[in-house]
Each structure stands twice: as structure tokens, then as C-alpha cells.
Amino acid sequence: MKTPQKILSLLSGAALLASSALSAQDVSTTPVGYVTVTVSGGSVASPASTFFSLPLTSSSEDTGSLTALSSSTLTNTNASWESGDFAGAAPYFVEITSGDASGSIFKITANDSDTLTLDTLGLDLTALVSVGATYRVFPGDTLRSVLGDDTNNVTGGASPNDDVDVVYILSGTTWNAYYYNTSAGNWRKGAVPVSQDNLAIAPHSAIIYSRVGADDIEYVFPGSVPMESYQPVISATGFTSIASYF
Secondary structure, three states, X not given: OOXXXXXXXXXXXXXXXXXXXXXXXXXXOOOEEEEEEEEOOOOOOOOEEEEEOOOOEOXXXXXXXXXXXXXXXXXXXXXXXXXXXXXXXXXXXXXXXXXXXXXXXXXXXXXXXXXXXXXXXXXXXXXXXXXXXXXXXXXXEEHHHHHOOHHHOOOOEOOOOOOOXXXXXXXXXXXXXXXXEOOOOEEEEOOOOOOOOOOEEOOOXXXXXXXXXXXOEEEEEEEEOXXXXXXXXXXXXXXXXXXXXX
């Protein structure tokens, strides 16, 4: 699989939406709508690179106020969660919705009845968030839920050495490459024979789609329109992709 030649020149503007459209449905509560992204068709000789992000999120499944926190955990003693509810195969995220850190989003890695453990990207939550700040928990997107499979016109193959579409997602300091394996029926990272269908894709993070298929692919991503100003969390341990905010 070849790295798109335009990656370096476009990293500074990564995650620009190819196209978008909003359909407001209810302004008395959190507005919902959709974003349309067109992945441009290319060829094996000249793959087309499309850069986009996911500016809308799923609706909240839980909200509340923080009663305590540590460098990597948030606690609400009034919560009554089931342990592990937010840390299974499907990813969950928490967004701070008030205070200095309002608009910051973190992936949940574990939870018990009243405490969320987060992937803080090397940051100390006590320096960012204050007790009393409000939050919302919402389900996140995955590689499979965002891009689908070969029934969605994704050009896959039996191995990464075939003429396949390649999707690049930033992890730390590396742009990992993924393709759809038609034999196994799931997304793979290179030649590693492990499904990456449930790979979490954080809101606002960059997705680079390098397409060899000739036809354009149109994706429609529904979700809730952000009610807070987006505050990107800058990783202390790697690179950070910053999207153009909705």
C-alpha cells in the first residue's frame, strides 16, 4: 500500500470537509442534522486522497456534574452506571460542557458505578477540569460504522498488496493504514490478521481516504450539532489532527 503523496502538504489543513450540508430538525433542544462527505474516485495508478472529519456526534446517553477528579479520572458520586458499560467493544466518549475545558472530548477506557477513566493523551485532567463542571457521555464512531464495507463501494481485497482503497488514521505519531479485507469480511491494519472494525474514531479527528476505485463514494453522517465551542485536546505524547469546526 502506498502512502498518499499529498499527506505532508495537507497535514496542516487535515480534516477539512469535502462538502457538508445541515438539515436542522429541532431548535428547541439540541439540533440534529447531517454532513455529506464525497470521497473522490481515483485509480490504481493515481489514487485520489480525500481528507475529512466527523464534526457531528451521537446524542448524549448520560449527563451530570463532576464531584471529584484525578489526573485521568472523572467522578460523579450521583451516577449509577454499570461497570464496563462505557468501555466495551463499542467506544464511548465524554465531553466537558462547562468551565474552562468546555468543548474538550476524551475517550473512555474504563468505568465503574461513578467514575470514568479516560485516555487523556498524556494530559493531567486536574489542570484542565474543575469539580462542578458538567459533562455528557455519548457513543462514538468506529472504522466500520463510518466507512462500511465493500457493499458501500469500498474497494477491498484479499490482502493489503492487492489494489485496494487505503484509509489512514493518526495514532500517536503514526498514520496507520487500514484496508477492507474481502476474504475475512472486516477492516485490517496491513497484514495483521485481526479485525479493526471496532477501531474508535474520535470526533473531529482526521481521516485520510486514498481511493483507487473509479467511482466517487458519498457518505452521509447524521448527528447532534455541537452546542459548545470545540476545544481541541492537544496530545502531550504525539501528533494531534485538528479539524475545521462545524
